[in-house]
Amino acid sequence: MQTTMPDIAHSADALQTGKLDWVGMGNIELPLMLATKDLPEQPVTAKADAFVNLHKEDAKGIHMSRLFLALDTLSCEQALSPNTLKQLLDEFVTTHQDISDAAKVVINFELPLRRPSLLSKKQGWKSYPVSITASLVNQTFSIELALDVTYSSTCPCSAALARQLIQDAFAAKFKDKDISHEEVHAWLGTTEGVLATPHSQRSISNIKIKLDDNCQEFDIVGLVNLVEDELKTPVQAAVKREDEQEFARLNGQNLMFCEDAARKLKALFENAGFADYYIKINHYESLHAHDAVAYAFKGLPGGYSA
Known part of the structure; x- marks a missing residue:
C-alpha cells in the first residue's frame, strides 16, 4: 500500500511565527548559456543564490526544491538573459504563491574574453568576474550587473619624486659642462638616467550598474x-x-590616485546615463601595507551607498 510522504514545510507549525525577508539556497552550482551583446551564446560555470520572502508568519518554511528545479530549467533549456531571469522569478513566486510574494536571484560567474594586446595585436584570454542580481519585489522587476575590471595605477606623487631625483642626477652629472643633444640622449638611456621609477600597483574597480x-x-x-x-x-x-613598452607609456601618461580613478568613472557613468551606479576603487599599494580605496555613487535616495 502506497502512503503519502509527509510535507513538513506545508503541514507542520512554525516553532515561532514571524515574517522573513529572504529564504532560499546559496552557492548552487550550475552551467548556464549566457546571452550577451556582441558575443555568441556561450557556456559559463556559475553559482547561484535563489530566494523568496516568507510573508506568511505561521508557515514552517518554503519549498526549496521548487527554486532548484526552476534554476535547473534555466540551465538546461534556456539562455541567461533579462527575459529568462524575469521568467525565473515569476516561477519562484508562482510556486510559493500562498506564502511568498517576492523573489531574488544572484548569479556569479567569470566571463573569459579574447582581448587584443596594445600594439602587436596578439590576443589572449582574460576572465572578468561578473555578478547578475535580479529581484521581483512589489511586482516590480529590477536587475543589476556587477563587474570587476583590473588595471594598473601609477602614483602621481611617486612619479613627481622620481622626476626630481632624475633632475638632480642630471644637474650633478653635467654641472658646468657644455653638452650636446647626443650626450643627453645617451645619458637618458642609461641606468643613471633613469635613477628612480614611480611605484605602481595592480588595481581593481568594482562596478555595479542598475539596468533599465x-x-x-x-x-x-x-x-x-x-x-x-x-x-x-x-x-x-x-x-x-x-x-610592454606601450603599457609603460600609458602608465606614465595616466598617473592616478584612487580619487582620480573614481572621479573618471563617475563622470563617465553620468554621461552614459545609467539609472544608478556603484563604484569602488581599490589600489593595492606597493609602497604601503594597506590599500587606497575610493567610492562613488550616483547619490539617489534609496540608491547605492557604501
Whole structure:
C-alpha cells in the first residue's frame, strides 16, 4: 500500500511565527548559456543564490526544491538573459504563491574574453568576474550587473619624486659642462638616467550598474570596454616587447590616485546615463601595507551607498 510522504514545510507549525525577508539556497552550482551583446551564446560555470520572502508568519518554511528545479530549467533549456531571469522569478513566486510574494536571484560567474594586446595585436584570454542580481519585489522587476575590471595605477606623487631625483642626477652629472643633444640622449638611456621609477600597483574597480527595467539584453563587453578605455591601463593578456613598452607609456601618461580613478568613472557613468551606479576603487599599494580605496555613487535616495 502506497502512503503519502509527509510535507513538513506545508503541514507542520512554525516553532515561532514571524515574517522573513529572504529564504532560499546559496552557492548552487550550475552551467548556464549566457546571452550577451556582441558575443555568441556561450557556456559559463556559475553559482547561484535563489530566494523568496516568507510573508506568511505561521508557515514552517518554503519549498526549496521548487527554486532548484526552476534554476535547473534555466540551465538546461534556456539562455541567461533579462527575459529568462524575469521568467525565473515569476516561477519562484508562482510556486510559493500562498506564502511568498517576492523573489531574488544572484548569479556569479567569470566571463573569459579574447582581448587584443596594445600594439602587436596578439590576443589572449582574460576572465572578468561578473555578478547578475535580479529581484521581483512589489511586482516590480529590477536587475543589476556587477563587474570587476583590473588595471594598473601609477602614483602621481611617486612619479613627481622620481622626476626630481632624475633632475638632480642630471644637474650633478653635467654641472658646468657644455653638452650636446647626443650626450643627453645617451645619458637618458642609461641606468643613471633613469635613477628612480614611480611605484605602481595592480588595481581593481568594482562596478555595479542598475539596468533599465525594460532591458532586453546584457552588454557585458560594452561595459568592460567603457571602463577599460577610460582608465587606459587595463592589465594585459598576450604581451610582446612593444606592448610592454606601450603599457609603460600609458602608465606614465595616466598617473592616478584612487580619487582620480573614481572621479573618471563617475563622470563617465553620468554621461552614459545609467539609472544608478556603484563604484569602488581599490589600489593595492606597493609602497604601503594597506590599500587606497575610493567610492562613488550616483547619490539617489534609496540608491547605492557604501
